[in-house]
Amino acid sequence: MLIVTHATLRNPAALAVKQLPRKFFGRVTPWPRRASLNHLARIAIEFQGVRYMLALLPLLIIGFVWTEAALPLAQAPLLMIVVIWFVEMRVLRVPAKKRAALMDPAAADRGLDLLRAQSRTALTQIAASRDLRGGLLHLVIEQSDLRGLPPLTYVSVQSEDGPQVLDLTAAERDILQQTLFQGDMTERLLHRINATQNVFLRDITLDARSVSAHARLAAALAR
Numbered sequence: 001m002l003i004v005t006h007a008t009l010r011n012p013a014a015l016a017v018k019q020l021p022r023k024f025f026g027r028v029t030p031w032p033r034r035a036s037l038n039h040l041a042r043i044a045i046e047f048q049g050v051r052y053m054l055a056l057l058p059l060l061i062i063g064f065v066w067t068e069a070a071l072p073l074a075q076a077p078l079l080m081i082v083v084i085w086f087v088e089m090r091v092l093r094v095p096a097k098k099r100a101a102l103m104d105p106a107a108a109d110r111g112l113d114l115l116r117a118q119s120r121t122a123l124t125q126i127a128a129s130r131d132l133r134g135g136l137l138h139l140v141i142e143q144s145d146l147r148g149l150p151p152l153t154y155v156s157v158q159s160e161d162g163p164q165v166l167d168l169t170a171a172e173r174d175i176l177q178q179t180l181f182q183g184d185m186t187e188r189l190l191h192r193i194n195a196t197q198n199v200f201l202r203d204i205t206l207d208a209r210s211v212s213a214h215a216r217l218a219a220a221l222a223r
Contacts (some may be wrong), residue, residue: 001033001153001154001155001177001180001181001187002030002153002154002155003155003156003168003173003176003177004024004030004039004153004154004155004156004165005156005157005165005166005167005170005173006165006166006167006168007033007168007170007173008032008033008034008127009030009032009033009035009172010031010032011029011030011031014028014029014030014031015156015164015165015192016021016220017158017162017163017164017165018163019163020038020140020158020160020163020203021138021140021158021201021203022140022156022158022163022165023142023201024154025046025142025144025145025154025200027061028066029043029047030154031043031048037165038150040222042150042152043151043152045146045149046144046152047207051087051092051154052084054087055083055084055087055088056080056083057086058083059079059083060218067085067123071126076148079150091145091148092146092147092148093145094147094149094192094195094198097137099195099196099197100196102192103192103193103196104195104219105123105196108193108197111184111185111190112193114183114184114185114203115180115185115202116204118180118181118182118185119139119141119180119204120181120204120206121179121203122139122175122176122179122180122207123137123139123157123204124206124211124212124215125175125179125215125219126142126157126166126168126172126175127206127208127211127215128215128216128218128219128220129171129175129186129219130173131184131216131219131220132207132208132211133208134209135160135161135207135208136159136160136205136206136207136208137157137158137159137160137166137205137206137208138158138159138160138202138203138204138205139155139158139203139204139205139206139210140154140155140156140157140158140202140204141154141155141190141204142154142155142200142201142202143152143187143190143191143200143202144200145158145195147191147195151188151190151191151201152211153186153187153191155176155217157172157176157178158191159182170216190202206219
């Protein structure tokens, strides 16, 4: 999970918002300030050009090993298109006919209920810590639709006041880390639910007016 906010990105300009929810996949790539090589490689896989090269790599190896096959392969663009299509639509994504079999609908609903509960808990604590008295907050959880790879999840808190992606403090980022994807709800489970429903962006909202006095008092005492 990458918490997408100004302090965690090398390219905070990616947070510019025109309308909510702010979507990242397919539009802009958030580059984290701190990430392992594995995490950076996972982000790189999101680029179509990188995936296409990897898909065609076996054909290149065949051309190098069996040089007599290099010219016919180079002159077979249809074969390359078929290989890329197969990898993109059958290997890296779940075919439409197989989505329903991935997960029981009732189990998916239970998972989403738990995600909404965790998200609203986090939003309540963030709204209380900022002493927000009004306005709508969005907790946006977006995942890559590629399967067979570690889930890549972007989490951001967005506000209709602006609109904007909130500049979260370290304490607020800790709230998200400690509240989301706990217990039975994991990133992998959410990815499975998303693949089943072919929905990879979840937008959970909270009206700051609904934050209880108890939550505000707890936030004030924690300062």
